[in-house]
Amino acid sequence: ADLIGGGGRGGSGRTVTWGFDPVAVQNNGDAIKDALYENGLSEDITVEFVPRDQDTGAARSNYNRLLNAGETDPDMFLMDNGWTNIFIQRGQLQNLSEALPEELVSDVADNYFSAFTDTARDPGSGDLFGVPVFPDFPTMQYRKDLVEEAGYNPEGENWATEPMTWERWSNIAEDVNDNADTDYGFTTQWDIYEGTACCTFNEIMSSWGGAYFGGRENLFGPIGDRPVTVNEPETISALNMMRKFVHDEDAEDQFSSYGGGFTPTNILGWIEEASRAPFAEGNSVFHRNWPYSLALTGRNPDNTEDPALGENLGAMPMPYAVSESDAAQPGTGGTTSALGGWHMTVNPNINNQEDVVSVIRAAMEPEFQLELLSIQGWLPPRPELFNSSDAQNVDVVGRYMDTLQVAGNNTMARPVTAVWSDQSTNIAQQANRAVGQEASSADAMATLQSALEDTESQ
Amino acid sequence: MAKLKLENVTKRYDDQGDVVTAVDDMNLDIDHGEFICFVGPSGCGKSTTMETIAGLTIPTEGTIHIGDRDVTNLPPKDRGIAMVFQNIALFPHMDVYDNISFGLRLRDYPTEEIDRRVERAADIVQLEGMLGRMPEEMSGGQRQRVAIARAIVREPDVFLMDEPLANLDAKLKVHMRTELQRLHKELDTTIIYVTHDQEEAMTLSDRIAVLNSGSLQQIAPPLTCYNEPDNLFVAGFIGSPSMNFVEGTVENDQIETKNFSIAFDPSTVDGVGVGDSVTIGIRPEDIYPGALRDEVSDPSSLIDTRTDILEPMGDEIFAYMLLGQGETSMSQEQATNDQLLMSIDPDSDIAEDEDMQVVIDRSNVHLFDTATGEAITHSLEAAWNSESVTEGEAESDD
Amino acid sequence: MAKLKLENVTKRYDDQGDVVTAVDDMNLDIDHGEFICFVGPSGCGKSTTMETIAGLTIPTEGTIHIGDRDVTNLPPKDRGIAMVFQNIALFPHMDVYDNISFGLRLRDYPTEEIDRRVERAADIVQLEGMLGRMPEEMSGGQRQRVAIARAIVREPDVFLMDEPLANLDAKLKVHMRTELQRLHKELDTTIIYVTHDQEEAMTLSDRIAVLNSGSLQQIAPPLTCYNEPDNLFVAGFIGSPSMNFVEGTVENDQIETKNFSIAFDPSTVDGVGVGDSVTIGIRPEDIYPGALRDEVSDPSSLIDTRTDILEPMGDEIFAYMLLGQGETSMSQEQATNDQLLMSIDPDSDIAEDEDMQVVIDRSNVHLFDTATGEAITHSLEAAWNSESVTEGEAESDD
Amino acid sequence: MSTETGRESRRSGVLVDAMRWMENLSDTQYAYLLLIPVFVLLGVVALYPLLRTFELSLYATSLDLTGRSFVGIDNYVQLFTGGKNRFLPGGTTFIPSSLSLNALLNSALVVTIIFAVVSVAFETVIGLGQALILDQDFSGRKWVRAAIIIPWAVPIVIQGMVFFLMFNSNVGFATAPLADLGLLAPTNTLNDTASATFIIIVADIWKTSAFMALLILAGLQSIDRGLYDVAKVAGASKWQQFKLITFPLILPTIGVAVLFRSVQAMRVYGIIDTVSSCSVVPSLSCMVVATFNTREGTAAAIAFVTAAIIGVAVMGLIAWQGEDAI
């Protein structure tokens, strides 16, 4: 195939190039293409996946450069919801509200996870610039066997769909960990990296009723005209709770009824895989992670060389501290899952739009989305599909569809704006410092507060 | 065709403000096929002159012609020259064969031709079995011979050789000299040759160019330089051991020196008058023991001396004779006026530290103007005597 | 204390299977304070021997003692030597002053002492104004003088000098020689000196060591080597121009050669009998024009020759004389039997291509066994005659 | 002779003419002629983009990232007055906000300089040591040389991975012993600025000592062995030979090595990104990368300031080494 002359192709050859996840291309590229054709894509149109960089940051830079240079290749992109917004703001993407037929636009508006879809809209106009392909929601995963051994009844108490409070959860974690042969009660990610800012810290803070910028309605701006609300009791409490979990420290006597000391300081340097490894080995009771972890850890240990838990893996929605109604910041509280996931967006420099629309149409077919779940493990962007038997029957992940649906309905997106990348490193760093006991939670948040205010005011 | 002409060539090195004039307004006219030796004290500019001819150094001033071409700015490769460098400069990364054949290979000669020439050259310099050696595996003399071979395979118009035999033993030197002469004839080339070996200069060259401090002192056939040196410098430089110099004053009928006087009629020679300060030059072989006075063609009166040190050389003896109150000293320069060096037959009956009378052959006594160093006459008999050489140059007239 | 003793020193280079024996079973015994010159053809192992003494090369076999110490495996720095290298090897990154003072600075001499010595050395080698120059800014001879100065400031027990004057002009050479002799006396050191300049070897050394192909041919005082060479090699090598060799056969009362015969009584000498093949050696200065027969102490009968080429050298003339049907050729080696080289007075009345009779001084005729090359006698008169030298060595009795 | 000239003329006339023309140029003309390829290449691939980037640095990116406006040198001014600190990752300041240890370690400038000085110093010494060893004659030298070069051939990602995993809190085995020695923080090691800097310096030394060693070795191999003979006879001990002959003669090579290592070290980025993160060890290049996607003007300004700082450092280095370094 002529991979080099991409720029000259421009639709004449009826080819649609799509910047795509490299691993998916590598493992299932052909199957995914087949699925597109099965879902109505004309055989006249050749779809060609262009694998992007594995690292999301690198991919973003790459697309940024391409679009800056007016590149026509590829025609479509798969974009992380963490930075789609920035491309929208810069006007570097095709406005799909205009380019897509009305029925597709309203299908997205009506039938997709709306919090997820929001990350593909222009916050000002509400116009759609990307169609969600798959969302990613974390769940609290656990050793069902150990929990049951310790006398709890996850099935009976419906842990899979009923969120519990952090207080109860922490006591269970401490209790089970004390009584089992595990080193850790809980593993999660708290390194200085995007994942802490966008997700782990964001989740916990939100479950305490906190938010970075005064609640859900300010997530995507307006920059400078929204309050910075990290130096608030709910946020500090969230951090203090983490300190309780990690260090069993309770300076303000706030967490005496909580369990603690069951989380290793290692989380300060952990990202996803590092934190999953001990859990998959059976060395931790609880573990917070994305669906991919369910897929890997939930495998039957007999079928894989890698450590796995099989049916002993349980999942539940993330615990919470305050309910939605008690939340200090509007739109927060209750069980909260951070929001990951990818959208498909369109290169504005192309002239084979109809073909691209055909591809999008096929990719929006529920059947296609279920197929992706089945072959690639990507969750469908439509909540209704979580209930489908097709979904439930998917190996491993299918077992946790109900939990995932709860998570999907309770997501909190990261506040992506033009300044988010400046902010996120600050957030991750202060969150890390606080939990690492390098500063008190209050001091860390005070520092963060002024840093965020700095970045907001420009 | 391979005439060589240097006009007003000057080369100055500017060494951080400290200007060194290596070659000073040099004018040379060398005929096709001539064999010229450059001689002169260390640092007098011989190598630098060669380099300007080769094109390795661009003269600060002046022009150079080879044949009819002005080559002053031509690169070395277009000048049709080959050169043997004083510092040998073998390519350390090539074996002897490659070193010798370098120039031929550059010119794409056919392999057999190269082989033939290299073998012949190796033969001439007696390095037959060593073509595969690397330079570092050879002795100093062997390296020098490779350098010579590298030049002669080229068969150029002009050969430049900067002390090519310095590291060879006497015997090999003689052999190489003969070969060079043969080559010179055979190839009909012009050769410019730097040497500090008088014998070499004498036997090889058509003309000797004597340099001092960057400027040309005399260029003339060897015996002319020996017998009729243009000035004190040439007189002292040519000949080994070198000429004895004694300072004196011209009187009516003689020249008076500190320790002896010698008969002389100033009217026989132009440009000298009574009262002038002159320097007398006497070659060691023109001094004879008093006993041999009869055999000397134009003997001076007897001079009282005392033998100091005797240096037997095998085929002759150098006898240092003290004049007057002269003190023992082997060094020549310290003793200009109080010492005479005499060369005598090895069979002579002579011992150190004895009184002895000597006699000088007046017909071979040179006279120089002490102030300017210019030669006045080369024989005290009369100005017309310049034995055994025909093309005597006109005396410089002060 | 600074005696030097080489015992069975052998050095072989293994050059990819191709073994070169640079030094072959060398035995030397050098006294404290001696001045020894190494001479020999290019590549004969002079430098290599020096290097083994210096400790730069470890001999393949044999031991070396300096004083009473076995230094065979001692590093150079502990041997108390200084060396002038044939390839000069100045430190390119140091100026002249730093080059000269290198060894002193290593030994932490006080600055004034260093300054004093460097100045003195620069004075000796006549480089006074050049202490600040870098090596690349100097002429070949100047560099060599720096190398000499670098060695003499050290004032060591043993000096090793490998052709230290090769690049100097005659005058400077004479000056340097005198200085070296003075230093030798002053410092009371042992000096080993490589030179290819016979005059240098003659004037400087207490003893000359003649090397050939890595092995020692003779070690003896200069005039002994000149007058009583141990073998054909030494005879031919020492003396310039070199000895004439004529092959002959011993008869009852004479030696018969192709073109002439010379009276000789074999019974006066041990180890030679009638019918033996011998080689006669005659030095050029021992051949005289027939006219001078009366002045020769022990003249041979007159020999008919024809002058071939004349080489006037200034202080003498080299005359190539053809014997019998000999053909014109300037090369010495081609002409062993048909040519005699004669050195005569420059005043002599002689012309090329003329018939001329010559006479040989029989008292200075050498006789060698043609097969072994060993000397038989050095005078045809009788075995006891070895004029002008007292310490005549015993003749080899072969 | 005639044969020589005959052969010459057989070659193509144009080529000969061109050659002759070249040979006749003065030194200066010849120098500039030979430099043309370099300058064409550098002009196209370096000078042009740099001018463009410089142009970029005179513009500010608007709040919504959609447009840009000309601000002159404001980007530069703000960089030094702290106005840009808010765009730098994790509370980093450009120049230190105070002289406290924390503030110093938070300053991109200071961290970069610390990294460069320490790592280059160690690399030079170690590289020199390695080169001296490789310069000896011993059997198996080829393999020892291979071993010593290997780190240089390891891609930075892998170098980062190797050290990251060595100090990783799950499986890293190196943290504990070093923490016992007080060299590292025992927990959260890779997020502790001092510890992470230490580890990154070690990683850098491991990899780039080979660079130094290779270069210095080449210098050593070019030294005329005859000079050692002279020195030995003059009485120089091994150490003195090194000090007086080897060292001065390889000094130009060391100079080049140090110069380029310093320049490289002051642009350190990859190893930081792979072992720790730019918010923990905020090098100057990190700042450029961190801002390039969103704030091109700022990033361009930082890039130029970085270059200027390196330029100043290089000038210092050259002045210190003496003019003949250039």
Place this chain on the structure above:
Amino acid sequence: MATTTDDDNSSEGPLARWTQSAIQNPEKVYRALFYVAMVFFLVTTLFPFYWLLVLAVTPSGRLLSGSFLPSVDLFGVSATFPLPVPKGFNPEAFITVFEQVPFHLYMLNSFALAVTTTVIVIVVASLAGYVFGRLRFPGRAFLMLGILAVSYFPPAAFVIPLFQAFAGNAPITLPFTEIPLFTPPRLLNTPGSMVLPFSALFMPLSIFILTTFYGQIPDGLEDAARVEGTTRLGALFRVIMPLSAPGVATAAVLTFIAVYNEYFFSSIMATSTEAARWSPIVGGILSYQTQYTTQYNLMAAASIIGVLPVVILVIVAQERIVSGLTSGALKE
């Protein structure tokens, strides 16, 4: 070791005897020091490599859990073994590497890019090295500093304009103006878009190295070559370059390896990390990462595979170049 000198006779231990002989023959001490230093350097440079090997053969699932330092039972006392050892043994990683991605293609890409760049750099830098090392002319120091200055800039400073130029979508404009000059050819995803910047960016180092080395060749040798009939340029390639072989080889090796592993530019100029778009070896290595997981074992195996042949090649080549061309010391 200097402490235990002469305690008389007989009862000397081997150490004392060694010391004794060492004092007599300091060479021995140097030799010993030399070996100590060599072993030290070998261990320190090779240890991380050993660690890489440990990682490569450890099964991926076990990489991030449990310690690499096994407990050993030493006569009842349990201690931690001080060296990391593989957790399990999975040599298939070295095969899997090729199964997952066409790693050999990435290697070939790197190889081709590196060879091309190295040749360009050495030729062009040789010219410059000759000029700066051997000629004196006005502006020399200034130009050298100018060339050096190119390496001051973080690579990111070149990227955006270069990328736009190489995309060939719009005409190049005169900097600081909107005046269009010409539309460059499209080079993205071709070797040209990488070789050009590599050449420019690695050039200064090579120029400086070669300047140093060429400057040290005695003038006499160049003179000899010129008299023998080379042009100045001919003398450069026939005499000066071969004589500077250690320097040239080193410059080449440094450039070659740097390009072979280069990632920044190649990842940008290849718009996707496919082997077919000239992505280099590092692109291949990074292909073993997925969004959340990293197959460290494969990355380790891949980098061993990627690195070893180059190192060996370079070693063999360099040894040959250097020993073949400079078996003599550099003297006139």
